[in-house]
Amino acid sequence: MKIKKTKNVIRIQILVIFFSLSNACIKMGSDSWSENGLFSIRTFLWIGLALFILGIYAIFWQIIIRDIDLSIAYLNKSTVIIWTLCWGILFFNEILTLANIMGVIFIFFGIYMVVSNE
Numbered sequence: 001m002k003i004k005k006t007k008n009v010i011r012i013q014i015l016v017i018f019f020s021l022s023n024a025c026i027k028m029g030s031d032s033w034s035e036n037g038l039f040s041i042r043t044f045l046w047i048g049l050a051l052f053i054l055g056i057y058a059i060f061w062q063i064i065i066r067d068i069d070l071s072i073a074y075l076n077k078s079t080v081i082i083w084t085l086c087w088g089i090l091f092f093n094e095i096l097t098l099a100n101i102m103g104v105i106f107i108f109f110g111i112y113m114v115v116s117n118e
Helices: 002-036 041-065 070-077 080-092 098-116
Strands: none
Touching: 002 041, 002 070, 002 080, 041 070, 070 098, 080 098
């Protein structure tokens, strides 16, 4: 039973990582909009890629939540904040602050508390 829970958490995390990439695409689209205007090819490509990711995510999210307790699924979905922070650092040279680190610690602690009670 524990192996199945672990597999489910891994499946959710892979999907959440994929979902978090939509935030990076939206940021790129926003930057492109500012530089090139709304109707540029580059802006359309970034926003289109974000919408594509969100569509694929929506389909697979529905598949995953058939097999997983919703409280666990939504709890793990909250880690999107962590993955988005990682993309900001990697792709946009954002600076990791103490507040960011504390937020990540609180998120992981909350996830641990909920999961350990089951």
